[in-house]
Amino acid sequence: MSTSPASSALILFSGGQDSTTCLAWALSRFERVETIGFRYGQRHAIEMDVRLPLRQKLVELFPHWGARLGPDVVIPLDVLGAISASALTADLPFGNRDDGLPSTFVPGRNLVFLMFAAIVAHQRGIKHIVTGVCETDYSGYPDCRDDTIKALQAAINLGMESRLVVETPLMWIDKSQTWQMAEDIGGQALVNLITENTHTCYAGDRANRHDWGFGCGACDACHLRADGWHAYRRSLTAR
Ligand code: ZN
Numbered sequence: 006m007s008t009s010p011a012s013s014a015l016i017l018f019s020g021g022q023d024s025t026t027c028l029a030w031a032l033s034r035f036e037r038v039e040t041i042g043f044r045y046g047q048r049h050a051i052e053m054d055v056r057l058p059l060r061q062k063l064v065e066l067f068p069h070w071g072a073r074l075g076p077d078v079v080i081p082l083d084v085l086g087a088i089s090a091s092a093l094t095a096d097l098p099f100g101n102r103d104d105g106l107p108s109t110f111v112p113g114r115n116l117v118f119l120m121f122a123a124i125v126a127h128q129r130g131i132k133h134i135v136t137g138v139c140e141t142d143y144s145g146y147p148d149c150r151d152d153t154i155k156a157l158q159a160a161i162n163l164g165m166e167s168r169l170v171v172e173t174p175l176m177w178i179d180k181s182q183t184w185q186m187a188e189d190i191g192g193q194a195l196v197n198l199i200t201e202n203t204h205t206c207y208a209g210d211r212a213n214r215h216d217w218g219f220g221c222g223a224c225d226a227c228h229l230r231a232d233g234w235h236a237y238r239r240s241l242t243a244r
Contacts, residue, residue, distance in 0.1 A: 013037040014133040014172070015126045017118055018077070020055040021205045022218075022230060023137030023175055026183055029063065029190045030174050031135050032070040039075040039131065041122050045114070046086020051209045053079070059202050066194055080121050085111065115148035116157060123161045123169055132170060139175040139183075151176050180233020181240060205230045 014031045018024045018040035031038045042056055057077065064071040089111050115138060122134050138149035147153060151173070158171045175183055187195045199218075204211065206220030206227050213222060217234035220227040 008037040010130045010132040013129075013131040014039075014135050015122055015129070015131045016040050017122055017134070017136040018042055018056060018060075019137075020052045020059055020203060021137070021226075022180075022199055022203045023139065023183060025059060025063075025199050025203045026187050026190075027135050027137045027174055028060075029067075029187065029195055031133075031172075032063070032067070032073055033190050035133065036073055037075055037131070038070075038073050039129065040077040041125055042077065042079045043082050043085075043118055043121070044079055045082040045111070051211055052204045055202060055204045059198075062198055062202055066198055067191060078125060080125075082117065082121070085114065085117060089114075113148065115146070116153070119154070119157055119171065120161065123165065123167075126169055127165055127167055132168070133172050134169060135172045135174065137175050138173055139178070141177060141179045179236070180229055181236035184233060184237035185240070200234075 012035050014035040014037070016024065016028045016031050016038060018028055019042060028038070028040065040056070040060065042053065044053060047053070060074065060077060064074055115136070119134065119136065122136075126132070126134050136154070138146075138154060140150050154171050154173055154176075158169065161167065161171075162169055174186070178186065184196060184199075187199050191198075200216075201218065203218065204220075205218070207224040208221040208227075210221040210227075211219045213219060215222060215231065216238075217231050220230065222231065
């Protein structure tokens with residue numbers, strides 16, 4: 006491929022609302038876009054199952070993105086689930102742990118993901134790594150904070166003698182503004198695609214369809230998504 010590294014991006018793509026918005030954001034900006042996912046012993050495989058159909062639907066809806074979208078890679082990181090006790094990877098209740106962090110917190114997860122993404126990006130001559138982490142609605146995950154990401158970017162570039170850039174387009178916006186960003190990039194069609202085809206719910210529920218998409222409606226991820234959707238819809242009527 007003759008595309009320059011500067012116009013290429015690797016997206017941490019989980020199949021959720023945030024990473025799908027990041028994928029569309031990248032496709033609207035970079036000439037070459039690849040995706041990476043991680044299998045780490047999630048209790049619910051559904052978020053992995055929606056990834057490839059989502060990529061396909063995106064390029065069907067926006068054919069000019071088809072030439073930009075390169076391969077997907079899934080990295081097996083089952084060891085992460087094996088060594089950490091989290092409600093995402095084991096049969097533990099949702100809620101808060103004794104130290105105040107959510108029980109869905111997998112210590113170091115985003116650090117490990119970004120490290121592996123950097124290795125892949127480095128080998129494939131890709132300059133930008135895009136992740137949907139967000140400090141505004143970060144569910145209490147300390148590895149989603151801007152300082153964490155900046156420190157990791159510095160460590161990666163020092164350790165790999167590289168100039169990779171970790172892009173975090175959602176860092177300072179809330180879930181309502183994430184829906185708005187999707188609308189700005191791809192109009193109502195992209196909002197509809199994200200609503201219908203992305204998966205966010207921690208409980209893996211795809212039986213219950215709400216106006217904001219599928220989910221149990223009770224877990225933290227569903228609450229964040231639903232609250233953001235309703236705030237977004239209110240902002241539309243207020244225009
Ligand atoms: Zn849920």
